[in-house]
Amino acid sequence: xxxxxxxxxxxxxxxxxxxxxxxxxxxxxxxxxxxxxxxxxxxxxxxxxxxxxxxxxxxxxxxxxxxxxxxxxxxxxxxxxxxxxxxxxxxxxxxxxxxxxxxxxxxxxxxxxxxxxx
Amino acid sequence: xxxxxxxxxxxxxxxxxxxxxxxxxxxxxxxxxxxxxxxxxxxxxxxxxxxxxxxxxxxxxxxxxxxxxxxxxxxxxxxxxxxxxxxxxxxxxxxxxxxxxxxxxxxxxx
Numbered sequence: 001x002x003x004x005x006x007x008x009x010x011x012x013x014x015x016x017x018x019x020x021x022x023x024x025x026x027x028x029x030x031x032x033x034x035x036x037x038x039x040x041x042x043x044x045x046x047x048x049x050x051x052x053x054x055x056x057x058x059x060x061x062x063x064x065x066x067x068x069x070x071x072x073x074x075x076x077x078x079x080x081x082x083x084x085x086x087x088x089x090x091x092x093x094x095x096x097x098x099x100x101x102x103x104x105x106x107x108x109x110x111x112x113x114x115x116x117x118x
Numbered sequence: 119x120x121x122x123x124x125x126x127x128x129x130x131x132x133x134x135x136x137x138x139x140x141x142x143x144x145x146x147x148x149x150x151x152x153x154x155x156x157x158x159x160x161x162x163x164x165x166x167x168x169x170x171x172x173x174x175x176x177x178x179x180x181x182x183x184x185x186x187x188x189x190x191x192x193x194x195x196x197x198x199x200x201x202x203x204x205x206x207x208x209x210x211x212x213x214x215x216x217x218x219x220x221x222x223x224x225x226x227x228x
Contacts, residue, residue, distance in 0.1 A: 004160075031214060033215070035218075040220075041220060042205065042218040042219055042220040042221055043161070043205065043207075043218040045215055045217070045218075048214065048215050050214065056215065059215075091160060091161075105214060106151070106163040106166060107151075107161075107163065107216075108163070109160035109161050109162070110160055111159065111160050112160060
């Protein structure tokens, strides 16, 4: 079956421009996460969506970052007035909510969007 | 908050065994993940440990000691394709958001 997809795969933008990154999670997965990963760094949590609940935005680094998830499926991460420090790979992941508390709700990651701000 | 430590880099020989350690400090531990990430690719799930002990999956095994805040990933019969970054991630406090370590870059040489 189809996995998590993200678009675009690469994005080069000029400092100060806005960008939109898209994530299509696995069908039926209620949980969706955005992370970013800089070279040699771990995954930095950005935002988490779960069903119809209010998203957990605690990882967003500034108010230039926002995300939405329409219809409980596709999500868009928007970065306004991009800065050079925003350059990173932005990863989206989805997971299902198992009934077994030991399930762990493993995350399935998309291929990422490599954002370069010049 | 959570503090997760892994070695930055390890090297090993094809056919050998390697152990990648992860230590963590957290309150309300729920579980620990291991993910594999090849260069330029997305992380893929390897294991999830909730209870103490060793869980084996083919060539890969993962161990957890909750009292020591310690886990390791054991890779046997190393193959060149095992060269990748291995990420340790911890869930705690009932959160559905795991915190990731910086990852351990494993280089397997002939």
